[in-house]
Amino acid sequence: MKKPLGPVRRAFSPWDNPSEQPFIEFCNVTKRFGRVVAVDDLSLKIYEREFHALLGGSGCGKTTLIRMLAGFEVPSEGQIYLQGQDLSGVPPYKRPMNMMFQSYALFPHMSVTKNIAFGLEMDGLPSREIKDRVYDMLALVRLEGFAKRRPHQLTDGQRQRVALARSLAKRPKVLLLDEPLAALEKKLREETQLELINLQEQLKIxxxxxxxxxxxxMTVADRISLMHMGKIMQNATPGEIYEQPNSRFVAEFLGDINVLDGQISKKQDDEVQLYSSVLGDHLDVHYPTPAEVGDHAALAIRPEKMRISLDKPEQTDINAIRGEVWDIAYMGDVSIYHVKVAETETLRAIVANTTRLVQRPITWEDQVWLSWDSDAGVILLA
Incomplete structure (x- = not known):
């Protein structure tokens, strides 16, 4: 198979080392609520110091999975291990992990200091140690000047930091984050994502x-587990899962993508030819696939990997098809061209707006050419 693409965010890939032992391990875990199967025979290994993301739509089982790890739900079948210890029967308060909820769950009548100290006080730590830890947490999340304020006197971003400081104050081995940034507006959410990355690398948990x-x-995680209907569809680094999706579901879930259905008409090693009946053309693809000649398959291409031009490309070793500009979406940094290439087929091409647009060189109803390299797409089994 083709060598995986996309290096991880840092030089950190214990999952590639066969001798490395997982820090957290889900072994054939199933969770049922009556007749509903929320998590279905799922196995997953997460390594120490990893920033792992459970990604998926509503009802895919990701929150149920994290709640079972925290001890708030009990698996119907299977085991969950932490550092080789079976967590069966271990109550939530005895598990060396903390969970940060989407709502933050701050006490409205308590100051920032009291909110952060609450868990430490419940554990009976000495007052001097509590004071030192609270001070350290305030410095960590850069809220030293807000110690006496109450939650209603803080912004959404500051409340999020208080909840994070409270979760980290007990020095857990694992921090569980359930949609922690969902309530933040886009710009603040993006800034906080980078803060989470730096915080995790600093704390090494x-x-x-x-x-x-x-x-x-894609921004925060070392690896992503994409979930659907209680199962993990693909578990890989952000670069791998985006550039080398293992199924049509994964390809269409992550980002925008063009999918052309067809049939394998020729194959030699990793050189594949796919015939598209809709386009009435053969498409050259350089990608490893178990599919054989005659098999139905699909070619998936990210719009940013497609080129658009008024003139037919001079290169003969690329794929090029004719079409008409059907629509244009101006997004500021990029423009998305919707090009009708057949009666029932429209493809999208993304063009970076590298100059200030006064007049578009390509506009609505123009006859254009879409082109892409043979290694720009991936073959998915239909």
Whole structure:
């Protein structure tokens, strides 16, 4: 198979080392609520100091999975291990992990200091140690000047930091984050994502985040587990899962993508030819696939990997098809061209707006050419 693409965010890939032992392990875990199967025979290994994301739509099982790890739900079948210890029967308060909820769950009548100290006081720590830890947490999340304020006197971003400081004050081995940034506006959410990355690298503890936001998962995670109907569809680094999706579901869930259905008409090693009946043309693809000649398959290409031009490309070793500009979406940094290439087929091409647009060189109803390299797409089994 082709060598995986997309290096991880940092030089950190214990999952590639066969001798490395997982820090957290889900072994054939199933969770049922009556007749509903929320998590279905799921196995997953997460490593120490990893920032792992559980990504998926509503009802895919990601929150149920993290709640079972925290001890708030009990698996119907299977085991969950932490550092080789079976967590069966271990109550939530005895598990060395903390969970940060989407709502933050701050006490409105308590100051920032009291909110952060609450868990430490419940554990009976000496007052001097509590004071030192609270001070350290305030410095960590850069809220030293807000110690006496109450939650209603803080912004959404500041409340999020207080909740994070409270979760980290007990020095857990694992921090569980359940949609922690969902309530933040886009710009603040993006800034906080980077803060989470830096915080996790500084503390060197394992983070497990639940999110429905694919951009968030791609930004913060070392690896992503994309879930659907209680199963993990693909578990890989952000670069691998985006550039080398293992199924049509994964390809269409992560980002925008063009999918052309067809049939394998020729194959030699990793050189594949796909015939598209809709286009009435053969498409050259350089990609490893178990599919054989005659098999139905699909070619998936990201719009940013497609080129658009008024003139037919001179290169003969690329794919090029004729079409008409059907629509244009101006997004500021990029423009998305919707090009009708057949009666029932429209493809999208993304063009970076590198100059200030006064007049578009390509506009609505123009006859254009879409082109792409043979290694720009991936073959998915239909």
């Amino acid at each position: 394992t983070f497990l985040i639940v999110t429905h936001d694919q951009e968030e998962a």
